[in-house]
Amino acid sequence: MKKFRVFLNLDEEENWINGVHAAGYRLTFVNHILHRYTFVPLIIADQFIPTVQLDFRDRGLSWRNYQDYRQLFNDSGWRLIGGSRHGGVQ
Numbered sequence: 001m002k003k004f005r006v007f008l009n010l011d012e013e014e015n016w017i018n019g020v021h022a023a024g025y026r027l028t029f030v031n032h033i034l035h036r037y038t039f040v041p042l043i044i045a046d047q048f049i050p051t052v053q054l055d056f057r058d059r060g061l062s063w064r065n066y067q068d069y070r071q072l073f074n075d076s077g078w079r080l081i082g083g084s085r086h087g088g089v090q
Contacts, residue, residue, distance in 0.1 A: 001025060001038070001039045001040070001041070002036055002037070002038050002039075003020070003036070003037045003039065004034070004035055004036055004037075005035055005037065006035045007035075010054045013054060014052055014054050017037070017052045018051060018052055020037075020039055021050070021051075021052070024041060024042050025039035025040065025041055025042065026039060026040055026041075026042055026050070027039055027052060027081055028040050028081070029081065029082065030081055030082035031082070032082065050079070052081075060085055061085045062085075063085060065085075066085035
């Protein structure tokens with residue numbers, strides 16, 4: 001399922017994504033340029049539904065620092081769905 005939404009507030013975006021998760025879908029891809037969110041339905045009712053947290057970077061990072069940034073969250077059990085080292089919403 002693909003949804004198109006424009007948000008001006010990160011908290012509203014987080015709440016909307018987590019509301020779609022509660023309805024039985026999981027976010028798999030985000031294109032912030034086109035404001036497109038791709039969700040897949042959960043197959044098993046007991047399947048884990050993650051909570052989405054958004055992080056905004058107001059400037060870019062070097063390749064090495066971005067790898068460290070991603071690894072920090074990966075070590076915490078998080079999975080990056082979208083973002084880039086050039087800044088913006090992660």
